[in-house]
Structures are given as C-alpha cells and as structure tokens.
Amino acid sequence: MKSALSIIFVLVVIVLSGYLYKKYRIAPKLNLKSLSVTDLSGSEVKISDIDSELVVLNFWATWCGPCRQxxxxxxxxxxxxxxxxxTFIMVSDEDLVRQNRFLSGKDLAMTFYKLNGKLPELGVHTIPTVYFLDKNKDVIKTKVNGxxxxxxxxxxxxxxxVSK
Structure with a gap:
C-alpha cells in the first residue's frame, strides 16, 4: 500500500511540475495580429497596423524587478x-496613469502601451515575456523571464x- 501511495505521489508531483513549467516558463502560443493596445496618450492601436519587418513585443510591468532592470x-x-x-513595443496591463508616472523623466526609445485587458487573460503568467513578430505579425520567437x-x-x- 505504501509503495502504491508513493508511486501516486511521485506521479502527481511530475504532472504538477510539468504543468507549472509550461504555465510559467513557456510563452503561450498567441495570435497577436488582432491584439489591440492603447498608447500612453489614450489612442487605440492594433498590433497588425504596426508597419515593421520585425516587432519586438515585450510584456512587462512597472513593479517587475527584472523588467525594470x-x-x-x-x-x-x-x-x-x-x-x-x-519596432520595440512594451505592453503592460497597468493603467496609463501608473505607466506615465513611472516613465516620467526617463529617456527611453521604445513605445509603451496598455493592454486592453489583463495579461493572465491572454495566458501570459510570467513577465517579462517577449514575442518577436515578423512583418506579417506572426510569432517567430519567444522568450520568458528575461x-x-x-x-x-x-x-x-x-x-x-531585417533588410540591411
């Protein structure tokens, strides 16, 4: 009986470890073409409307230590x-006031946006999470946690x- 319980326990730990690894260490497969975000002045932008050969989309937050670093x-x-x-874009689900306050006085060249929704609703549970998008806005590379x-x-x- 003890060995059966031990086997069940080990299997539960393995399954749970796999689930947590997938949830927090692997970027979710997202179709970002239809994603709408809001720029810091309040205008809505669709990711598909960004005209660039390569888009680097970084999900981040002002409270995230690694993001700030x-x-x-x-x-x-x-x-x-x-x-x-x-084009480098930074997307947070934090409100515009908080982002503007955090960015005030910082000389940063990337463009910052507010997600119209919450990151977990997209399946993004770890930040920073970066998506590299080609000119068609298809995901070609991802990286979680910096x-x-x-x-x-x-x-x-x-x-x-990109072209030379």
Missing part, C-alpha cells in the same frame, strides 16, 4: 537598431530578420 539595456538595443526596420539583450547570437538573429 532590463529597460536601460533594452534601450541600448533599441538605439542600436534605430536605423533598421525594427533576455540577454547583448547576446551576439540574438543580435545576429535580429539582424537576419
């Missing part, structure tokens, strides 16, 4: 790609997705 580094990368057809933005491999990959 990566902002200056990400800003360097944005400036590195400023002459290429790459990126080494200075990685040579990432920079080369991003360069390979």
């Amino acid at each position: 990566e902002l200056p580094i990400l800003n360097e990368i944005v400036n590195e790609f400023k002459d290429k057809d790459v 990126i080494d933005w200075h990685s040579e491999e990432l920079i080369e990959w991003m360069n390979s997705k």
Whole structure:
C-alpha cells in the first residue's frame, strides 16, 4: 500500500511540475495580429497596423524587478537598431496613469502601451515575456523571464530578420 501511495505521489508531483513549467516558463502560443493596445496618450492601436519587418513585443510591468532592470539595456538595443526596420513595443496591463508616472523623466526609445485587458487573460503568467513578430505579425520567437539583450547570437538573429 505504501509503495502504491508513493508511486501516486511521485506521479502527481511530475504532472504538477510539468504543468507549472509550461504555465510559467513557456510563452503561450498567441495570435497577436488582432491584439489591440492603447498608447500612453489614450489612442487605440492594433498590433497588425504596426508597419515593421520585425516587432519586438515585450510584456512587462512597472513593479517587475527584472523588467525594470532590463529597460536601460533594452534601450541600448533599441538605439542600436534605430536605423533598421525594427519596432520595440512594451505592453503592460497597468493603467496609463501608473505607466506615465513611472516613465516620467526617463529617456527611453521604445513605445509603451496598455493592454486592453489583463495579461493572465491572454495566458501570459510570467513577465517579462517577449514575442518577436515578423512583418506579417506572426510569432517567430519567444522568450520568458528575461533576455540577454547583448547576446551576439540574438543580435545576429535580429539582424537576419531585417533588410540591411
């Protein structure tokens, strides 16, 4: 009897571990083409309307330590790609007042938006979560829980997705 209970316990732990790993460490498959967001002045924008060969969409929050830490580094990368057809957007489900207050006085080159809804409703349970979208706004790469933005491999990959 004890061995049967032990086996059941181990199986439950394995299943639960797999579920939690998938929920918090793997970016959910999303169709972001129809996603609507609101810019910091209150105008609605559809992701599909962003005209760019590569869109880097970063789900973030003002209270998220790793998100805040990566902002200056990400800003360097944005400036590195400023002459290429790459658009960097930051999407939070926090209200516009909170985002504007947080961003006040910061010289950041990326564009910030409010999600029209909540991140968990999309299936995004971990931030930062980054989606790389091609010119058709199809997801071509994802990363959960931060990126080494200075990685040579990432920079080369991003360069390979845009015209010279």
